[in-house]
Amino acid sequence: MFRLLTGEEIPLEFHRARIVQMIHLVPLERRLAAIKAAGFNTFLLKSRDVFLDMLTDSGTNAMSDRQLAAMNIADDAYAGSESFYRFQGKIAEIFGKQFVLPVHQGRAAENIICRAFLKNGDVVPMNYHFTTTRAHIEANGGKIVELVADEAFQTESDCPFKGNFVIEKLVKAIENIGVAKIPFVRIEASTNLLGGQPFSLKNLRQVRSVVDHFGLFLILDASLLAENLFFIRSREPSCAQRSLPDLAKEVASLVDVLYFSARKLGCARGGAIATADREIFEKMKPLVPLYEGFLTYGGMSLREMEAVTVGLDEALDLTITGQMPACIEFMVGELKKRGIPVVAPPGALGCHIDAIKFLPHISQKIYPAGALAAALFLVSGIRGMERGTMSSTRGTDGSDLLSDMELVRLAMPRRVFTLSQIKFAIDRITWLYANRQLIGGLQFVEEPKVLRFFTGKLAPIGGWDAALAEAIRSSAIADTTMAEI
Numbered sequence: 320m321f322r323l324l325t326g327e328e329i330p331l332e333f334h335r336a337r338i339v340q341m342i343h344l345v346p347l348e349r350r351l352a353a354i355k356a357a358g359f360n361t362f363l364l365k366s367r368d369v370f371l372d373m374l375t376d377s378g379t380n381a382m383s384d385r386q387l388a389a390m391n392i393a394d395d396a397y398a399g400s401e402s403f404y405r406f407q408g409k410i411a412e413i414f415g416k417q418f419v420l421p422v423h424q425g426r427a428a429e430n431i432i433c434r435a436f437l438k439n440g441d442v443v444p445m446n447y448h449f450t451t452t453r454a455h456i457e458a459n460g461g462k463i464v465e466l467v468a469d470e471a472f473q474t475e476s477d478c479p480f481k482g483n484f485v486i487e488k489l490v491k492a493i494e495n496i497g498v499a500k501i502p503f504v505r506i507e508a509s510t511n512l513l514g515g516q517p518f519s520l521k522n523l524r525q526v527r528s529v530v531d532h533f534g535l536f537l538i539l540d541a542s543l544l545a546e547n548l549f550f551i552r553s554r555e556p557s558c559a560q561r562s563l564p565d566l567a568k569e570v571a572s573l574v575d576v577l578y579f580s581a582r583k584l585g586c587a588r589g590g591a592i593a594t595a596d597r598e599i600f601e602k603m604k605p606l607v608p609l610y611e612g613f614l615t616y617g618g619m620s621l622r623e624m625e626a627v628t629v630g631l632d633e634a635l636d637l638t639i640t641g642q643m644p645a646c647i648e649f650m651v652g653e654l655k656k657r658g659i660p661v662v663a664p665p666g667a668l669g670c671h672i673d674a675i676k677f678l679p680h681i682s683q684k685i686y687p688a689g690a691l692a693a694a695l696f697l698v699s700g701i702r703g704m705e706r707g708t709m710s711s712t713r714g715t716d717g718s719d720l721l722s723d724m725e726l727v728r729l730a731m732p733r734r735v736f737t738l739s740q741i742k743f744a745i746d747r748i749t750w751l752y753a754n755r756q757l758i759g760g761l762q763f764v765e766e767p768k769v770l771r772f773f774t775g776k777l778a779p780i781g782g783w784d785a786a787l788a789e790a791i792r793s794s795a796i797a798d799t800t801m802a803e804i
């Protein structure tokens with residue numbers, strides 16, 4: 320954050336825009352039609368109807384001039400591509416793990432890992448799940464057990480490392496499950512579904528010694544590792560003087576396998592699994608040509624692979640990596656000042672609104688976070704993502720497994736939005752908070768069995784969308800300057 324003479328702290332951008340892409344704030348009537356057609360699910364909106372796309376930071380980051388330049392030297396060979404050896408060399412240099420398997424994105428890495436190591440009835444202890452991780456573990460007959468502190472679910476908190484394992488819980492879980500049923504322990508950097516909350520280096524060292532004690536192995540989901548390293552450096556006093564590359568080396572040395580979605584970590588598109596253990600590598604290797612592509616491209620475009628190689632270097636540059644957390648800190652701070660409930664402390668990935676506190680009149684069974692995401696689109700053209708019970712699943716008795724939190728995530732893709740756009744988002748959320756009684760719940764009308772949040776359709780219970788639209792029409796935020804396209 321940069322301190323102005325007025326005392327205000329702002330997320331100063333250390334880049335300039337050289338290519339821009341037009342976006343449109345379409346009129347209310349069109350937004351209303353769009354959210355209805357999307358079944359009140361922001362995943363089903365079309366880009367052309369969206370003003371600020373805060374759905375995700377996955378594959379939506381602004382690429383640098385260096386990344387774009389690197390794409391031009393891609394070697395498109397099916398096998399033995401020079402681009403792969405540059406990619407592998409960079410991962411080995413940064414993480415000290417020389418065995419590298421490219422995959423088309425993060426969940427493809429999860430597919431390979433689960434197929435290689437999981438058997439029916441296994442249990443994977445982890446700090447917290449990500450949706451695709453849980454889906455792959457369950458699809459392979461496994462279960463998960465989550466071992467963070469209860470405080471991780473308190474949205475108003477000053478706990479700097481909500482992504483930490485509770486070590487006693489980890490030990491107990493391993494003893495209860497039994498080592499034979501545990502294929503590996505998983506730790507996720509900047510834990511996505513907790514609101515981008517990091518683990519500490521101290522905690523990771525402790526997890527490592529527990530894992531060693533039981534003779535297990537440890538897998539790191541490094542998709543949001545850059546920001547986790549940034550938080551280790553800024554929140555863990557013993558690490559304040561350390562560089563991000565230095566921290567990356569130590570973190571990687573404490574795990575047996577790391578995988579990542581390069582849509583986040585590499586600021587382009589793709590993914591990888593890396594290890595220094597030949598035996599572990601050999602178990603996964605045959606699955607890559609089967610599910611992804613030959614070993615030197617793994618389903619990735621080689622142009623993107625070149626961009627990721629540069630992106631990984633940039634991810635360890637403090638000035639570049641610090642930009643996203645600064646934007647999030649600004650937005651979280653401003654919303655808190657207005658009394659709007661958000662996840663604190665600010666984490667990585669985006670600003671997360673607590674929908675349970677925002678909409679206390681809506682029970683979890685009728686998806687408050689989904690309703691809030693739809694309502695926010697209606698008032699602003701901003702597309703966020705539901706991260707709550709809609710993103711969960713049903714238990715064996717058919718009832719919803721209620722999520723630990725109900726969040727609306729407003730993602731902050733790296734180097735994409737300007738401060739004035741962030742201020743617009745804050746302004747519209749403020750209006751919505753003052754009018755929150757107008758928002759009601761949602762119910763599914765089409766509900767897929769797996770990962771239902773992606774393509775499921777819902778309806779607003781009691782037709783609350785009409786009253787909300789009417790309130791917008793007759794308010795100070797009624798459309799005045801919006802373009803018809």
Ligand code: F0G
Pocket residue numbers: 374375376377424425426427449451452507511540542543580581582590
């Ligand atoms: N692990 C984490 C921590 C993630 O955040 C994601 C994706 C994945 C694995 C899967 O990677 O999308 O490349 O297959 N997160 C995206 C998001 C989808 O919007 O947060 P993927």
